[in-house]
Amino acid sequence: MTQAQAPSTVKVEVGYAGGRKGPYREHLAPETSLTTVRGNAMTHFGVVDSTDAAGNRIVFTLTDGNAPVDLAKTVDDLATGKHERELELRLIREVIAG
């Protein structure tokens, strides 16, 4: 008797509308944290969190369906129940108000 096995990796794609190149794509181990995904995607797009002259923090938020993800979770946490365990995430910069 055979049992269905969960895939050993999760396909992750992160898009950024301000990017000069296409999405960050990787097959990641299920235990990979979303903090790591955010960092990898930011490196891919060449963006960094920063602070402006007025001291405002400008951070890039990793989102899933227009909502920020919990960076303490893993890709497996987020992929559970999704179609073919694929994640399509977005990187969005937070804006500064005057």
Place this chain on the structure above:
Amino acid sequence: MRLQVKLAFMHDLEEVSAVAAEHGWEVRSPGDGIAEVRMTSVIDKQSYWLRLVGSDYPQPCSILPFDPATGSTTVRTAWPACTGFRPTNDLCLNLSSEGFTLHPQWATDLATAFDTSGNPLLRVLEELQLLLNTPGKYQGRTT
């Protein structure tokens, strides 16, 4: 409107239209260099229409909420009570032409300067959607 500006805006608007359903947006273009987008806050399900005019695209667009019944930007209830939104006046944010006019220092600070790479129209819309979805920054409809 210069042809180059018009073509760049149209190109990026096509991509916005292609992903609108994923974001829950309704998108229309009533004229060259103009996009009207309806977006909804996940917090209270209130929807707002935003008019973006890209007279110097890909430089920042003018962005103003408007009343869909009259087209007026001076109807207070058409505006969200949200960080950076100053009802019936402007969006004082580092993504609108009005914001950069009010704060010219933003343009010379690498942290706040307007980035024209990629698809600035889509990027700005995603940033606005995130703002409307963020508790503490969005407080509902202006009364």
